[in-house]
Amino acid sequence: MSDQAQLLPGTLDLLILKAVSLGPLHGYGVLLRIAQITGQALLIEQGALYPALFRLVRQGLLQAEWGTSENNRRAKFYELTTAGRKRFMEETESWNRISSAMTAALAAQAEEV
Amino acid sequence: MKLPAYFSTPVARYFRRSEIADEMADELHSHIELRADDLERSGLDRAMAERRARVEFGARERYVEESLEALGGNFFDTLVRDVRLAVRVLRKSPGFLIAAVFTLALAIGANAVVFGIMDGLILRPLQVPQVERLLGTHYGDGSGFQAYPNYRDLRDHNHSFEDVAAFNMVFVGLDTGNDPAAATGFSATGNYFDVLRIHPYLGRFFHPSDERGPNSAPYLVLTYAYWHSRFQDDRGVIGRVVQLDKHPYTIIGVAPPGFQGTILFVAPDFFMPIVNQEQVSPEGSLTSRGSIHSIFDTFGRLKPGVTPAQATDDVNAIGASLAKTYPREVSHTATTLLRPGLTAFTDPARAFVGGLMLLSGLILLAACANLGSLFAAHAADRSREVALRLALGSSRRRILRQLLTEALLISLAGGALGLMASFALLRKLSTWQPFAGAPLHIPVSPDAKLYIVAVALAVVSGLLFGIVPVRQVMRANPYEIVRAGSSPRFGRRMTLRDVLLVVQIAICAVLVTSSMVAVRGLVRSLKSNFGFEPRNTMLLGANLGMAGYEADRVLPTQKRLIDAMKSIPGVEQVGLVNNYPPLVYTAAFRANVFKDDTRDMSNANAAAAPYKYEVSPGYFEAAGTHLLTGRTFAWHDDKDAPPVAVANAEFARKMFGSVAGAVGKFCRRQNGVRLQIVGVVEDGKYLGLTDDHEPAIFLPTPQAPLNNGYLVVLSRRDPEELAAAMRSKAHDVDSGLPVDVRSWTSMLSVVLFPGRMATAALGVLGLMGAILSITGIFGMAAYSVSKRMRELGIRMALGAKRTEVLKAALGRAVRLLTVGSAAGLILGIMASRLLVYIVYQATSRDPIVLAGVVLAMSLLGLLATWIPAQRALSVNPVILLREE
Numbered sequence: 001m002s003d004q005a006q007l008l009p010g011t012l013d014l015l016i017l018k019a020v021s022l023g024p025l026h027g028y029g030v031l032l033r034i035a036q037i038t039g040q041a042l043l044i045e046q047g048a049l050y051p052a053l054f055r056l057v058r059q060g061l062l063q064a065e066w067g068t069s070e071n072n073r074r075a076k077f078y079e080l081t082t083a084g085r086k087r088f089m090e091e092t093e094s095w096n097r098i099s100s101a102m103t104a105a106l107a108a109q110a111e112e113v
Numbered sequence: 114m115k116l117p118a119y120f121s122t123p124v125a126r127y128f129r130r131s132e133i134a135d136e137m138a139d140e141l142h143s144h145i146e147l148r149a150d151d152l153e154r155s156g157l158d159r160a161m162a163e164r165r166a167r168v169e170f171g172a173r174e175r176y177v178e179e180s181l182e183a184l185g186g187n188f189f190d191t192l193v194r195d196v197r198l199a200v201r202v203l204r205k206s207p208g209f210l211i212a213a214v215f216t217l218a219l220a221i222g223a224n225a226v227v228f229g230i231m232d233g234l235i236l237r238p239l240q241v242p243q244v245e246r247l248l249g250t251h252y253g254d255g256s257g258f259q260a261y262p263n264y265r266d267l268r269d270h271n272h273s274f275e276d277v278a279a280f281n282m283v284f285v286g287l288d289t290g291n292d293p294a295a296a297t298g299f300s301a302t303g304n305y306f307d308v309l310r311i312h313p314y315l316g317r318f319f320h321p322s323d324e325r326g327p328n329s330a331p332y333l334v335l336t337y338a339y340w341h342s343r344f345q346d347d348r349g350v351i352g353r354v355v356q357l358d359k360h361p362y363t364i365i366g367v368a369p370p371g372f373q374g375t376i377l378f379v380a381p382d383f384f385m386p387i388v389n390q391e392q393v394s395p396e397g398s399l400t401s402r403g404s405i406h407s408i409f410d411t412f413g414r415l416k417p418g419v420t421p422a423q424a425t426d427d428v429n430a431i432g433a434s435l436a437k438t439y440p441r442e443v444s445h446t447a448t449t450l451l452r453p454g455l456t457a458f459t460d461p462a463r464a465f466v467g468g469l470m471l472l473s474g475l476i477l478l479a480a481c482a483n484l485g486s487l488f489a490a491h492a493a494d495r496s497r498e499v500a501l502r503l504a505l506g507s508s509r510r511r512i513l514r515q516l517l518t519e520a521l522l523i524s525l526a527g528g529a530l531g532l533m534a535s536f537a538l539l540r541k542l543s544t545w546q547p548f549a550g551a552p553l554h555i556p557v558s559p560d561a562k563l564y565i566v567a568v569a570l571a572v573v574s575g576l577l578f579g580i581v582p583v584r585q586v587m588r589a590n591p592y593e594i595v596r597a598g599s600s601p602r603f604g605r606r607m608t609l610r611d612v613l614l615v616v617q618i619a620i621c622a623v624l625v626t627s628s629m630v631a632v633r634g635l636v637r638s639l640k641s642n643f644g645f646e647p648r649n650t651m652l653l654g655a656n657l658g659m660a661g662y663e664a665d666r667v668l669p670t671q672k673r674l675i676d677a678m679k680s681i682p683g684v685e686q687v688g689l690v691n692n693y694p695p696l697v698y699t700a701a702f703r704a705n706v707f708k709d710d711t712r713d714m715s716n717a718n719a720a721a722a723p724y725k726y727e728v729s730p731g732y733f734e735a736a737g738t739h740l741l742t743g744r745t746f747a748w749h750d751d752k753d754a755p756p757v758a759v760a761n762a763e764f765a766r767k768m769f770g771s772v773a774g775a776v777g778k779f780c781r782r783q784n785g786v787r788l789q790i791v792g793v794v795e796d797g798k799y800l801g802l803t804d805d806h807e808p809a810i811f812l813p814t815p816q817a818p819l820n821n822g823y824l825v826v827l828s829r830r831d832p833e834e835l836a837a838a839m840r841s842k843a844h845d846v847d848s849g850l851p852v853d854v855r856s857w858t859s860m861l862s863v864v865l866f867p868g869r870m871a872t873a874a875l876g877v878l879g880l881m882g883a884i885l886s887i888t889g890i891f892g893m894a895a896y897s898v899s900k901r902m903r904e905l906g907i908r909m910a911l912g913a914k915r916t917e918v919l920k921a922a923l924g925r926a927v928r929l930l931t932v933g934s935a936a937g938l939i940l941g942i943m944a945s946r947l948l949v950y951i952v953y954q955a956t957s958r959d960p961i962v963l964a965g966v967v968l969a970m971s972l973l974g975l976l977a978t979w980i981p982a983q984r985a986l987s988v989n990p991v992i993l994l995r996e997e
Contacts, residue, residue, distance in 0.1 A: 027140065046148070046169050047176035050141065055183040071150055075143045076136075078488040 012044065014095060017030050017088040018078065020062060026075035027053060053078060060088050124461045137180055145170055178511070178628075195518040202495075203519060209491050210523070212888050216413050217527025217574065218534065219881050220473075220480030225472040225535035225567045231466045233377070233557035238454045240371050242310045248421055248450040249277070249412030251459070255446035261387070261399040263443060264302075267431050274413030278308040280375060281409045283385070283459045285393045286659025286851045288356035289343070293659065295851045296339075298383040299374050300390040300397070303330075308414050309375070315340075316351040316366030319386050326350035327399065330386035331362045335647035337370040339382035357385070358393045359661030375412065375453045395658065395820065396692075402435075403442035403783075406702075412453040425450045426756055441783075444716040465871070472627075472878045477574065479882060482617040483889045484578035488520065490896045492582030517579045524575025525568075532567040535559070611925075615735075615933040617889050618970075622937020623944055625969050628879030629962045630945040631872040638868065644761070644797015645695060646737030647857035650827050652694060653678070653839050654853035657820035661849075667820045670846065672748075673730065674824060677842040683830040688732025691819040695726070697860045701800040702726075706768070706810060709779040709787065720780070723764050723808035724799040727817045733759075733794060735825040743776040743792030751815035758788040764808035765793045801864050825857070832856055883973055886933075890977035894926040898981040904987060910990035922985035923978050934970040941966070 019025060019033040027049055034044065056062040061084035069075040077096060119788045134210070145166045152162035167173075181194075203210045238244045250258045257263050267489060268277040287296040299305075303321035306313075314337055323330040333355065335344065344350045353364050362385065374381045387408075390397040396406040415424055425448075432445035451459050492499075499512055539559045657667055671689055684973040693700045705719035730746045732738075741762060750757050752764075758780075765775035772793050779787050794811070798804040814822075828835055836854045845850045862869070898905070905918055913921075942958075 026143070026147070045171045046144070047141075047171035047173060048145075050137075050176050051179035051183040054137075054180045058183060069143075069147060071147075073143060073150070074139075075145055075147065076140045084456045 006010075012048070013056060014088075014091050015042075016049070016052055016056060017061065017084060017091065020080055021085070021088055022076050024067075024077040024079040026067075026069060026077050028075070029069075030078065056084070060084070124898045134177075134181070137177060141170070141173065141177070190561045192518075195515060196522060197545050198515060199519040199522050202515075203522065203803070206491065206494075209487060212486050212892065213523045214527045214530060216480045216483050216487070216531035216885060216888060217524055217571065219884065220477045220574070221528045221531030221567055221570055222538075223473045223476050223531075223878065223881060224570055225532055225563055226538050227466070229535065229539040229557050229559050229563055232560075232562060233469060233543075234455065234462050234466055238452055239309075239375060239377070243414075246415045247412050247453055248309075248415060248424055249410055249453055249521070250428065250448055251410050251451050251456040254448040254487055255444065257435055257443045257445040257450035258411050258428075258432065259406065259408045260402045260443070262402045263432075263435055264408055264411055266412065266435060267428065268302075268413075269411070270429050270431055271424075273416060273419045273427040275416050275427065276304050277306050277411055277413035278302045278305040279387065279408045279411040280305060281387060281390060281394070281397055281407060282376075282379070282381070283390065283394045283397070284656065285358045286656065287343075287382070288359075290354075290355075293356075293851050294343075294850055295656075295659070295853065296382040297379070298333075298379045298385055300385050300387040300394070302387050305384070306334075308412070310414075311369060311372060313366040314369045315348060316364070318366050318368075319384075320391050323386060324388045326388065328392050329390050330388050331357075331360065332386060333357070333362045334366045334368055334384040336362060336368050336373060336382060336384075338373070338380065340367045343382070358659050360389075360392050362389075374455055375410065377454045378458075401442070402439050409710055410453055410456050421450060440715040440717070443655040443806070444698040461629055468871075469874055472624065472875070474887070475624065475706040476878060476881050477570065478886045479617045479620040479889075480697045481574050482576050482613040482620075483885050483892070484523075484574070486613045486617075486889065487892055488578050488582050489742045490892060492516065493896075493900075513583060516582060517576070520579025521572065521575045524571040524579075526573025528567050531571075532564065535563070535567070539563075571672045573826040583963070611929055614889055614893050614929050616938070618886050618930055618933025619937035619940065621886035621973075622966065622970055623874070623941040624879040624882035626938055626941025626962065626966045627945055628872070628875035630941075630959070631868075631968075633869050633876045633959055633962055635872045637864075638802050639865070641802070642740055642795075642797070643696065643757045644795050644799075645857075647696075647861055649829055650736065650825060650857040651832065651835055651839060652697070652855055652857050652860055653824040653826065653843065654855075655822065655824065655843065655850060657850065659851055660847055662820050668815060668818045671729070671814070671818075671822070673846050674843060675731070677846050678824060678839060681826075681828070681835070681838045681842060683835070684826055684828040684891050686731055686735035686825075686827040688735040688825045689729035689814055690732055690736075690825060691727040691814060691817070691822040691823050693723075694736070694823050694825060694857065694860075695797060695799045696801070696864045697823070697857075704810070705783045706764075706788075707781040707783070709781060711781060712784060714781070714783050719783075720769055721808050723761075723766065723810045725810055725812065726799075727812045727814045727819065732811075732825060735827045737827070738797065739795045741793045741795060743790070745794075746811075746815075748815060750813040754816075756786055756788050756816055757813060759792045759811040760790050761794050761809040761811075762796050762811055763806045765790070802868070842955075859922075883969070887973055887977045890926055890930055890974060891981070892931070894923055894978045894981035895984070897925060898922050905985055905988045906990040909988055915986055918983055918985055918988070923982055926978055926981075927974065929976045932972070934967070934974075937970075938963070938966050 012096075014033050015038070016030055019030045019037065022033065025033055030053070031044065031046060031049055034042065053062065053064075057064055057078075060081060063081050063084075064076050064077045064078050066074060067077045133314070145163065148166040148169065149159070149162040152165050153159055157165065170176075200920055239247075241247070249435050251255045252259070252542065258267055261279075264277070264279045268279075269764050271277065280299045283298045283300050285296055285298060286293045288294075303319055303324045306318040307320065312318075313334070316334075318334055319330060319332050323332065335350070340346065340350065350364050351366065354361050354366065356362070368384065373379075385393075386449050388399070390407065391399060396404075398404050398407055401407070402683060414422075415421070428450060429445075429447045432443075432448070436443045436445035502512060503509065539557050543557045653674075655671075657670055662670055675687050675689060678684055692702065695701070701724050703722045704725035705714075705716060706721045706723060707718060708720045711718050711720070728746065730748050730750070733740060733745045743759070745759060746757070759773055765772045768780055769775040769790070775790050775793050778790050780790070781787055788810075796806050797809070799807055799809055805837050826835070826839060839854050840852060843850060901922060908918055908921060
């Protein structure tokens, strides 16, 4: 587990939006999807997911519906709303900008200054 | 393993679970199941998998909280959850809960009752429009406006009032047709209801247009209560004729409900025009300018723009000019105008209520101190729980809110309990008739204001003691506490609790001291020499006016009554006194007396103003008043004999220099009549218990007959039997005469009333203070013993003696008790000086009081530390050390 990184503040929401953008998921499914797409690199305590999910629902970015899971358990499935999809695009874009700026900044060498 | 235990407590079931919380629980449950499924597939058995899933999920309670918050759980939801948790926590420590709620109920109840009394007596004056514009002179203020002609001059010549009304009290026999019963009324000027601006419930009121000279307006207006009780709400009562002291009067109206005249603590039965007053009250002359019995209070409605100070100056100027114009009859001392309602009792009532408020405020303070230390101890006991919650990720804000919710919950419960108790008490008070047969009542009626005050007090005190443990929580370091176990170090927070406890014990000691001073004062005043012997003496009040007796027929009838009483077996002496006997209804008359050689009988030349009593032969013997020299009266001291008088010792000394030298000397009354002193009797108390060697003069009834008086009957027979015999004998003399038979001792209750009330109030408050300090000391001692159990165990294991263990366990509590009691005793003695004004002969320089307080406080301490001491002594070092 020691090679797992702590989540940067604010990134959990974006990860959830990303995970859900690929198709409706229940909470546990969101966790599995994030683990999958990040290559198990990020540590998220399971319970911590839910406050974030509810926050996104409240902001109208996600909508939830009860359904049945693949192994026949009742579960609540989340998917993006239109507003959620729009927000996801914006957030992705701004993350890309920040991250490329950060990467460039950290890669700077003495002679380039 | 269905829902989180949090949602399945009985308390939670009681509150309807919100759907959101339900759904959330379902969702989290589903998450754990799904995770467990995965874990099961990786080879774990089901139980193991579920356990693991729950562990991986993390701090569920915290996430539920945060999720609800993320959903924007509204204020009410959060509140409900806080309350649920608070209830659950409080249920776990019932001892603390009961102590806290009870303490608070006591304090809130006491304050609500006092507020109710203040509201009734001071805040809420008469229920009439714009009562704040009503001002007037009051009974006994010496302003001269208790005489009707002077009142008329005031009414017609003032520049301050729109109109001025006046009223007096009359006591009559009211006969609706062969059922004469005593009734109390107000005789009021025609403009009385107009100045008050109230309207009748039925029929009409009387007005100035009804007044056409003496006895021209035989009309009655009933109060709503009397209409209800005597006339059974009969609407046909208007126009009916009833007999008032054998004179016909027509009922013309019924006053609105809730209007009980213009004296707050007197509930009259009816109102009648004052122009008819002389018919039913021979004292109430409407022509004499020197009378002080024709009017009780005057009051007027201020003109717009006139200030009370201007009105006072105006009234005093008129009084002064009347005194100048009629120097022989009118005397005027400057007065301060007061609102009608409490009349001459305005200041004492304010002082009494003020004192009560001070004391009940102290009780509240003591209760808060008590609760503060209870809460601090409770918080200290929970420091481990709080630390754990902090360590598990709960925010300090959340925990503080939780503590405050608990505090508020307790204060509201205590407040509700206290309020219920005070409502019950106030309702009792409002229907309470302190003196049988007298129309007195305590004007309290609990209303919405009381709720507001009680709830406000509860919330404020809740917040006050709720914040005591806040500092503890804010400073709590979870790692320290969890690692070290409950801290055995007594840090600064103990000092705060110590201070609270000392303050509380001091307050309690103040209350105990004052109540003891009051009780001692009361006992002493009961034992003091009244100048007569009320024990074994019955009084028979007979107002012959009520049966229509006038002038010449009065004296023979009174003599027949006296002889009838004498014929009862076992009766030793019988006498008659006009009006009221000494110390009855705080009613006594004074008369100006002049030196024999004085010729100008104006008030300024009077040599003395002794109390004046008219008594029949046999009175002194029946009353047990000792004759010092000379003789008492005989039946031959009648109209044809020279006027004589008996003086008391003080009067004899004042007028003639000595008791022995007074007999045979002469003095004069204001009307010039020359009185010869034939005897001197001992001094006594006349108007009130505080009388200190007041002069008094006694005249023989045969020379000054009056149709209203009391027969004094001395007998050692059983009072009940005697009273029945007296009633039947009086009935034999005149079956239409309403009589009132009571023992003299019971009639003293009126003069003893203020002292008794003060003593009772102080006693109750002192008791409350005592209970509070017991719980306070007990809490402190029990807490310190439980905190130091391990230390005590080690001490005992190392061979400490029992006394040493006790000293270690309770030394602190006892020291605090001593310091607090000493401070309280000193303060109490200082405070008791104030009591002298209410309770006669109250003195704090009384060794019995001092010893009593010390004894009481030691007993309280012993009582409160007994159980903790037993617990400290029963420590079993082996078990205790093994457990830890």
